[in-house]
Amino acid sequence: MQLTPHFTLAELTASNTAQREGLDNTPAPEILPRLVLLAQMLERIRTQLDVPIIVTSGYRAPAVNKAVGGVTSSDHQQGHAADIVAPGYGTPLQVARALAPLVSVLGIGQLIYERVGGKYWVHVSTRVPERPANRVITMTGQGAQLGIQDGH
Template sequence: MKLTEHFTLAELVASSTARRLGVDNTPTADALQQLYRTAQMLERVRGFLGGHALIVTSGYRNRQVNAAVGGVSSSDHSQGMAADVKIPAYGTPYQVAKALAPQIQALVIGQIIYESVGGAQWVHLSTRIPLQAVNRVITVYGRTTMMGIQPV
């Protein structure tokens, strides 16, 4: 099912962890509605970054899958409000996050997190606006959280 021109439900719910565990990762009706909003946000990001394809490395994760990957219980992924992405044709995850951060309002992004954990890097994009403004644009390096997009 196409959610938007460039994003399908299948790619936003794909999970190697769910497959490995034999878990059905079908979103709830509420999460599906949120996934439409998430896909629309991803379209805006794609357009802003020159139309380069976004690779969704993690989208919707039901509670069981989220727990299995070590996600926090309040994860936006479990509500269909977030996607972790890479855009190699544009640049590194750091370059992507740096480009998007000043455009957070214009692109209607709730939160941008540049994440570098265990040698892997990606950009977490969410439609949910955190309660504290300082948490809208952050860097997570291992177990350390820093304000803004920081080189790590």
């Protein structure tokens, strides 16, 4: 199902972990409108960066979220979030730095630059966190830091 010109339901629900573990990652009907809003936000990001966006993780059913080690309060379970990379634009750090000043303009509720176990990606969510300070953060194995931090 095509959600927006460049994003499909299959793309936002694809999960290697679900496939490998034999888990169903089909979203409940009430999640679908949120996935449309997520795809619309991804379209705005794609337009801003002027390159294709690769979704590395989108919607996660609770069992899939648990299997990948996601937190129980993960926005991925509610259809609000996607982890993305945009190699045509640059590194995840460059993508996060480009998007950080534009979160309100692009309708990004939360932007997280994640650096975990030698892997790097950008987490974007349509949900605005309760604490404004948590709107743009960096997550590493050592925890959260405000803003986009490169670790050097």
